[in-house]
Amino acid sequence: MSTAEETAGAEAQPWGEVTPDAARRLLLAAVEAFAERGYHATTTRDIAGRAGMSPAALYIHYRTKEELLHRISRIGHEKAVAILRTAARAEGTPTRRLAEAVSSFVRWHAGGRTTARVVQYELDSLGPEARAEILGLRRQVDAEVRGLIEEGVRSGEFDVIDVQGTTLAVLSLCIDVARWFNVDGPRTPEEVGALYADLVLRMVGAGEAGPAQR
Amino acid sequence: MSTAEETAGAEAQPWGEVTPDAARRLLLAAVEAFAERGYHATTTRDIAGRAGMSPAALYIHYRTKEELLHRISRIGHEKAVAILRTAARAEGTPTRRLAEAVSSFVRWHAGGRTTARVVQYELDSLGPEARAEILGLRRQVDAEVRGLIEEGVRSGEFDVIDVQGTTLAVLSLCIDVARWFNVDGPRTPEEVGALYADLVLRMVGAGEAGPAQR
DNA sequence: GGGCACGCTAAGCGAGCGCTCACCCTTGCC
DNA sequence: GGCAAGGGTGAGCGCTCGCTTAGCGTGCCC
Known part of the structure; x- marks a missing residue:
C-alpha cells in the first residue's frame, strides 16, 4: 500500500524493508537456498552458513524455518x-x-x-x-x-x-x-x-x- | 520408439510397462506422494505405506529413492x-x-x-x-x-x-x-x-x- | 517331499534434521 | 565503572530420515 514509486524497476534494493541487518542477510540467504534446492531440501544450517552465522542465530530473528x-x-x-x-x-x-x-x-x-x-x-x-x-x-x-x-x-x-x-x-x-x-x-x-x-x-x-x- | 498407438488418449493404462506388480504399485504410490508433497518432503516410509508394504520392500525393487x-x-x-x-x-x-x-x-x-x-x-x-x-x-x-x-x-x-x-x-x-x-x-x-x-x-x-x- | 530361491517383514544403524539452552561478548546508559 | 539488554555462539537433544540386515513364509522344481 505504501510502496508506491519503487515498484517498476528490476530490483533496485529489494528486501530494504527487512530491518535488522542480520535478519535481512538471513532472509537473502534463505531465498538463494530455497531457489536452488527447494524449501524442504534446504537446511537451517545451510541458510545460517550462507549468511556467515551459526545455526542458532537464525532463531533469534525467526521463530521457525x-x-x-x-x-x-x-x-x-x-x-x-x-x-x-x-x-x-x-x-x-x-x-x-x-x-x-x-x-x-x-x-x-x-x-x-x-x-x-x-x-x-x-x-x-x-x-x-x-x-x-x-x-x-x-x-x-x-x-x-x-x-x-x-x-x-x-x-x-x-x-x-x-x-x-x-x-x-x-x-x-x-x-x-x-x-x-x-x-x-x-x-x-x-x-x-x-x-x-x-x-x-x-x-x-x-x-x-x-x-x-x- | 515402440509405443506407437497408445499415445494420444488421456492415460488409458499408464505404467503398464512396469513389470513386477509390486514394483508398479510402489511406483504409483511414489508418483502420488511426490506430486502431493514434492520429492524431498516424501519419505520412503510414506511411499511403502501407500503401496501397502513395509518400508524395506521398496529396496527390493529399487536401489534408492x-x-x-x-x-x-x-x-x-x-x-x-x-x-x-x-x-x-x-x-x-x-x-x-x-x-x-x-x-x-x-x-x-x-x-x-x-x-x-x-x-x-x-x-x-x-x-x-x-x-x-x-x-x-x-x-x-x-x-x-x-x-x-x-x-x-x-x-x-x-x-x-x-x-x-x-x-x-x-x-x-x-x-x-x-x-x-x-x-x-x-x-x-x-x-x-x-x-x-x-x-x-x-x-x-x-x-x-x-x-x-x- | 525336501530344498531353495524369492518376495517380504521387523528391527535397527548411523547420520542429519529442526530447534534449544547455557553462556559469552559488545554496546549504551547512569 | 557497573550493569542490564540483546545479538551471537558451541554443544547437543530428541527425532526421523534413507537404507541395511537377519530371518520368515510360500511356491516351484527335481
Whole structure:
C-alpha cells in the first residue's frame, strides 16, 4: 500500500524493508537456498552458513524455518501485486497498459528469478493459515490482469471470449518464466519481456500491432 | 520408439510397462506422494505405506529413492515426446497439427496432473547423470514443437519472428498447466486443451481461425 | 517331499534434521 | 565503572530420515 514509486524497476534494493541487518542477510540467504534446492531440501544450517552465522542465530530473528518462507512469500507477492497494479492503473489504452503489465511482470520473474522461484513454487510448503493469506494476494494478482482484459474487451480493442481462461493463461505464461529463465542464457529479461508482451497482445486479439520489433 | 498407438488418449493404462506388480504399485504410490508433497518432503516410509508394504520392500525393487524418481521421470518424458511426435507427424496443415499437438499435450498435463507435476517440476531433484539423460528427452520435446512452427512459417501460415522464443513460450504455457490445473475446478482437460490450442494459434499468427468456438 | 530361491517383514544403524539452552561478548546508559 | 539488554555462539537433544540386515513364509522344481 505504501510502496508506491519503487515498484517498476528490476530490483533496485529489494528486501530494504527487512530491518535488522542480520535478519535481512538471513532472509537473502534463505531465498538463494530455497531457489536452488527447494524449501524442504534446504537446511537451517545451510541458510545460517550462507549468511556467515551459526545455526542458532537464525532463531533469534525467526521463530521457525517456515516463518522465513512466509516472510519471503508475502513480500514477494506484495511486490508482484504492486508491479501489476502500477502498470494497470497508469495512463494509456488497455493495449498499452496490458503490454506494460506483462512486460514488467516478466522482467521481474526473469531478473529476480531467484526470488520469483521461491514465491511461485514454494506455496505448498507453507502451513494452512500462511497459505490462505498468500492465496488472498494471488487473487489480487488475478483481479488486476482480469480487469485489464475486461477493459480492453469493453473498449473493443481486444477480442476475447473466455476472459477468465485467458487471464489464467496470461498469468501462467508470465509465472513460468521463473522456471525456465537462465541468467547465463541468450536472452535478457528485457528481451523476454518485449517478446511476451507481443505474444500476449496476440492472445487477446489486440488490433494488429502485429509482429513489430517493439 | 515402440509405443506407437497408445499415445494420444488421456492415460488409458499408464505404467503398464512396469513389470513386477509390486514394483508398479510402489511406483504409483511414489508418483502420488511426490506430486502431493514434492520429492524431498516424501519419505520412503510414506511411499511403502501407500503401496501397502513395509518400508524395506521398496529396496527390493529399487536401489534408492532417487531411482524411483528417475524411472517416473523417464517414462513420463517418453510419453510427452510420443504425444507431441504423434501430433506433429500426422496429416494436415501445420495449423491443424500444431493445434492438435497443443491440445493433446495440454490434456495430458491436465488429466495426468499428478504424473505431469512430478515429471515437470522435480527435474532438479535428480542427480547429474539422470538429469542429463532427461534433458536429452526435453530437447526432443522442444525440437518437435519448433519444427512444427518452422514448417508453418515456411508455408506462410504462421507469422513468427522469434521462432525459438515462441517455441519456448508455447511449451511453457502447456507445461504450467500441471501447476495450476485443479481436477475439482470448473474446467475439464478437454476445455483447457481447446482454449489453449486457440490461444497458441493466435500467438503464431495463424490465419484468422479467429476466436471460433472450436 | 525336501530344498531353495524369492518376495517380504521387523528391527535397527548411523547420520542429519529442526530447534534449544547455557553462556559469552559488545554496546549504551547512569 | 557497573550493569542490564540483546545479538551471537558451541554443544547437543530428541527425532526421523534413507537404507541395511537377519530371518520368515510360500511356491516351484527335481
